[in-house]
Amino acid sequence: MDDVVIVAAGRTGVGKFGGALAKTxxxxxxxxxxxxxxxxxxxxxxxxxxxxxxxxxxxxxGQNPARQAVIKSGLPNSIPGFTINHVCGSGLKxxxxxxxxxxxxxxxxxxxGGQENMSASPHAMPGSRDGFxxxxxxMVDTMIVDGLWDAFNxxxxxxxxxxxxxxxxxxxxxQDEFALQSQLKAETAQKEGKFKDEILPLEIVQxxxxxxxxxxxxxxxxxxxxxxxxxxxxxxxxxxxTAGNASGLNDGAAAVIMMSATQAKELGLPxxxxxxxxxxxxxxPAFMGMGPVSxxxxxxxxxxxxxxxxxxxxxxxxxxxQAVAVNKxxxxxxxxxxxxxxxxxxxxxxxxxxxxILVTLIHEMIRRDAKKGLAxxxxxxxxxxxxxxxxx
Numbered sequence: 001m002d003d004v005v006i007v008a009a010g011r012t013g014v015g016k017f018g019g020a021l022a023k024t025x026x027x028x029x030x031x032x033x034x035x036x037x038x039x040x041x042x043x044x045x046x047x048x049x050x051x052x053x054x055x056x057x058x059x060x061x062g063q064n065p066a067r068q069a070v071i072k073s074g075l076p077n078s079i080p081g082f083t084i085n086h087v088c089g090s091g092l093k094x095x096x097x098x099x100x101x102x103x104x105x106x107x108x109x110x111x112x113g114g115q116e117n118m119s120a121s122p123h124a125m126p127g128s129r130d131g132f133x134x135x136x137x138x139m140v141d142t143m144i145v146d147g148l149w150d151a152f153n154x155x156x157x158x159x160x161x162x163x164x165x166x167x168x169x170x171x172x173x174x175q176d177e178f179a180l181q182s183q184l185k186a187e188t189a190q191k192e193g194k195f196k197d198e199i200l201p202l203e204i205v206q207x208x209x210x211x212x213x214x215x216x217x218x219x220x221x222x223x224x225x226x227x228x229x230x231x232x233x234x235x236x237x238x239x240x241x242t243a244g245n246a247s248g249l250n251d252g253a254a255a256v257i258m259m260s261a262t263q264a265k266e267l268g269l270p271x272x273x274x275x276x277x278x279x280x281x282x283x284x285p286a287f288m289g290m291g292p293v294s295x296x297x298x299x300x301x302x303x304x305x306x307x308x309x310x311x312x313x314x315x316x317x318x319x320x321x322q323a324v325a326v327n328k329x330x331x332x333x334x335x336x337x338x339x340x341x342x343x344x345x346x347x348x349x350x351x352x353x354x355x356x357i358l359v360t361l362i363h364e365m366i367r368r369d370a371k372k373g374l375a376x377x378x379x380x381x382x383x384x385x386x387x388x389x390x391x392x
Contacts, residue, residue: 003261004099004275008037009359010200011254014347016218021251022119029253030069030115036200049107051081052097054090054114055351057121059142089377089385090114092354096278098258113255113355152285158235161319164289165240168325172240175320176228179245179344183223186341198363218248218347245320250347254355273389277302281384289322291384292376293329299386307332311370314357316377317342
């Protein structure tokens with residue numbers, strides 16, 4: 001069977017909550033990435049079979065935001081697109097689906113990734129269709145309910161991180177140190193321009209004139225251990241998870257262009273990476289942060305690799321507690337993981353994050369001439385997702 005390959009990988013900068021991207025719909029962020037990748041590769045838009053984009057927060061955004069991104073990108077009306085919701089794993093799961101479609105011969109060229117605007121997620125009023133005769137009217141935050149809330153245990157994702165911290169004995173000091181290192185690595189990478197090759201600059205029209213957004217704005221230069229240690233627990237008064245050792249609320253989009261190796265050769269396109277294996281897994285929702293363990297083990301088994309075979313890894317940092325616990329459980333070389341910082345520093349636009357870490361992984365593998373890489377995320381509701389890639 002012909003290999004499935006990635007020929008282009010890019011993203012927007014990651015916006016902070018209420019920041020530069022707050023007024024730009026997720027579909028426009030996705031459209032910008034699609035347009036940028038097609039321009040970079042010179043691929044005839046008519047050759048694209050489909051676009052598969054993850055997006056978690058879809059309340060009030062209109063039908064099928066992935067299809068909206070397709071149309072807004074300038075792709076022909078004949079090119080379909082569909083939206084998937086695999087929570088935090090959406091952007092990476094999109095690549096699984098794309099690979100399957102290409103392997104089956106159902107698609108030739110697929111754009112896969114994710115988009116999210118957490119800043120724009122609306123509040124909703126459940127029960128309003130039946131009317132309110134008296135008393136208070138309750139509104140809910142769709143960002144929390146649809147993106148950050150455990151539907152089974154009825155508590156915030158942060159509580160699952162507290163569960164992991166307690167079970168795996170991850171101290172507050174360990175979490176803060178991990179968070180600090182994420183910030184320091186991201187700050188250094190940003191100063192050295194390491195994200196420039198993967199970010200597609202976006203012009204944003206504002207009242208006082210247009211700006212070009214081409215930088216991750218959530219990174220916090222000058223972070224210190226003392227500053228992190230001074231933050232209060234966010235989910236449990238006696239807990240260890242804080243705003244500083246957890247990922248943020250963010251906006252952004254990321255995607256890759258995938259096709260068969262034969263198609264890439266016919267089009268004269270350089271292969272950035274080859275899909276080696278992929279896997280999804282499930283576990284107790286109360287400990288969802290451990291999802292990368294089972295997903296990675298299954299993915300590596302399919303690839304015929306061991307953790308020691310990996311040259312570089314991007315393991316999403318939903319919370320420092322779960323990231324540290326995953327590292328301990330896997331026992332791998334942490335110097336190979338998130339070498340330019342992770343979601344605690346860069347941000348976590350949930351529907352886009354899976355694609356974002358893949359894009360970052362690919363570009364760093366190219367920079368280091370690394371051969372084997374892995375991307376993985378934990379997923380709310382108790383799941384994990386992973387993708388193994390290889391370069392010649």
